[in-house]
Amino acid sequence: MEKSMDAEDVNLVHDLELEQQVQDDLQRNLDATQLYLSEIGFSPLLSAEEEVYFSRKALKGCEKSRNRMIESNLRLVVKIARRYNNRGLALLDLIEEGNLGLIRAVEKFDPERGFRFSTYATWWIRQTIERAIMNQTRTIRLPIHVVKELNVYLRTARELAHKLDHEPTAEEIAAKLDLPSGDVSRMLKLNEKITSVDIPLGGDNDKALLDVLADDDSVGPDFKVQDEDISNSVVKWLNELNTKQREVLARRFGLLGYEPSTLEDVGAEIGLTRERVRQIQVEALKRLRDLLSAQGLSVEALFQS
Known part of the structure; x- marks a missing residue:
């Protein structure tokens, strides 16, 4: 009769299964990314004159011109997204977010302003990617109990701001909550540092x-x-x-x-x-x-x- 596995053996098997699952997920993501990159590699870039032509038509509601603007700049999204790789989101997720920014840029771009589209689109692509990274990472930047405590202070600050007609100080917030002003001040300073990075x-x-x-x-x-x-x-x-x-x-x-x-x-x-x-x-x-x-x-x- 075979001897049953002890707890250490069970944990080892479990760890090996998890490791294999991670490797399989990574391979699937890699395969999907390579497929996407190969598909967009055939999209020709537009010249400055073509940008003006297609963007003018896109602004007038031409769906084909809009799609041409998007498809011709998908590689721009990939190049930008790669610069944010290993920051908490998979490359395909970064590309997906960047594509949303690209679409927004096509919708907003006015060729008569004198900007090249790639420069204009870069702002939108970065903004959507960075917002996605922020949403992904901000939740883990602070422990959950700190986030909850900070939310209490910020909610109280908003309430006081309406009543006092000015941004309340740490002392005013502390008095409202009956807490030491030093604790409130440290938390508010922590929030400001996070916000400035975001x-x-x-x-x-x-x-x-x-x-x-x-x-x-x-x-x-x-x-x-x-x-x-x-x-x-x-x-x-x-x-x-x-x-x-x-x-x-x-x-x-x-x-x-x-x-x-x-x-x-x-x-x-x-x-x-x-x-x-x-x-x-x-x-x-x-x-x-x-x-x-x-x-x-x-x-x-x-x-x-």
Whole structure:
């Protein structure tokens, strides 16, 4: 009579089965990715003149032209998605999210504005990919009990903001909840740091926010040109702001060589209160929204509130 397996043997078999399952899943994903890449490899790129022609027709409702714009730029999505690989989402998932951004870019692109479509689409593709990564990773960035505690503070802050007609301080929130102000302050600062990382702004040269997720070593010459174009555009728009607005945004969101900072830290660095820094940030972002709208761009392509 065969001897039954002991607990150690059972666990070993279970581990081997799990390992095989993981390997099978990886192989299926690899096969599906290779199939997709081989299928889109035959889509010809469009010249600048063809972009204008097909995008004009797409804006007028031509479905064939819309599809041609999408199909001709699927490889652009793959190149961008590869830069975010190994960040919590499978490559096919990244490509799928990027394709949604590409479709949105085709729908919004106005060829009369003077932008090349690839540069314009890059903003939308990055934004959708980064949002997907954020949604995937933010939930594991903090322990669940910390998230629940933080949500209590943020909900109380919103309630107080309506009553007080200003953003409440940590002391006011703590008084409302009958908690030590130091604990509330630490949690709010933690939330600000997470939020500042979650806001995609574009421009790898500025190492802004979630763009640092990209792997610069995998960037080809064509993408370096696009990144330089995007970075120059961001700098140009920042230069349209007044000195104080520009400095607050640069320090707050990690632009122009600064590291991302909380409202409180920015205030300490430039000699203003946290509330005043917040007000300047709101004014500056509104000004940027106006500038982007004048260029035919949606602010959501650069900022995520």
